[in-house]
Amino acid sequence: MSKILLLLAAYLPVSAFAEGEAAGGAGFEQLIFLGGFVLIFYFLMWRPQSKRAKEHKNLLSALDKGVEVVTSGGMVGKVTKVSDEFVMLKVAENVEMPMQKQAIAAVLPKGTIKSIKE
Numbered sequence: 649m650s651k652i653l654l655l656l657a658a659y660l661p662v663s664a665f666a667e668g669e670a671a672g673g674a675g676f677e678q679l680i681f682l683g684g685f686v687l688i689f690y691f692l693m694w695r696p697q698s699k700r701a702k703e704h705k706n707l708l709s710a711l712d713k714g715v716e717v718v719t720s721g722g723m724v725g726k727v728t729k730v731s732d733e734f735v736m737l738k739v740a741e742n743v744e745m746p747m748q749k750q751a752i753a754a755v756l757p758k759g760t761i762k763s764i765k766e
Contacts, residue, residue: 708749711735716756719747724761 711717715727717737725737728744735752736744 707755708752711749711752711755716758716760717752718754718756719751720753721751723747724756724764726761 711727711730713727713730716724717727717735718724719737723737723739723745725739725745727735728738729736733749734746735749737747738744
């Protein structure tokens, strides 16, 4: 019986040390898991959003007089004047409205307004 206790006492510190190693390894695995989430977040959310923002910024900087646009509210018009923050949109005969540049959602092909009216 004493031999068994002696073997058991000799084994306990080794098994406790092995458990400590497993816990340290689990922390490293959690770090890798967290890194995977960061990569997924970057490629699925942040990168596409920054790409869309860059494209929208380029669209706004390329606005010029005579371009047909649609606003984020769905209003269609022709740009008659461009300033730093605002554009003037001709939405009907003798009706011009000031709009913030940020409200421009897309540039339409030439003749779109004419085809809508018909």
